[in-house]
Amino acid sequence: MLTVTAKVKLQSGKAEEFIEAVREMQTKVMQDPGAVLYTLQRSTNDPDEFLFYEQYEDEEAFAYHLSTDHLKALSERIDPLMVAPGEFGNWVPVL
Numbered sequence: 001m002l003t004v005t006a007k008v009k010l011q012s013g014k015a016e017e018f019i020e021a022v023r024e025m026q027t028k029v030m031q032d033p034g035a036v037l038y039t040l041q042r043s044t045n046d047p048d049e050f051l052f053y054e055q056y057e058d059e060e061a062f063a064y065h066l067s068t069d070h071l072k073a074l075s076e077r078i079d080p081l082m083v084a085p086g087e088f089g090n091w092v093p094v095l
Contacts, residue, residue, distance in 0.1 A: 001056070003091040
């Protein structure tokens with residue numbers, strides 16, 4: 001199992017547009033082979049800060065996700081809404 005996180009900070013006033021774009025993406029990602037979970041969390045301290053929390057069966061499934069047209073389309077749509085590039089992390093279970 002591979003967990004992937006991405007923390008993003010949006011420009012003020014762009015949250016609803018961002019959420020709608022990710023909502024549309026979620027349906028597509030969950031149809032990808034090996035996709036287990038794809039959620040978006042909002043910070044309780046900053047309404048313009050979000051965390052993608054994703055899980056894939058393995059590295060191959062995540063690599064597939066990275067190659068999809070729907071990920072490219074999402075990036076084109078949300079990158080202009082962000083203050084800076086996201087902070088990414090890949091995680092594997094220990095216990």
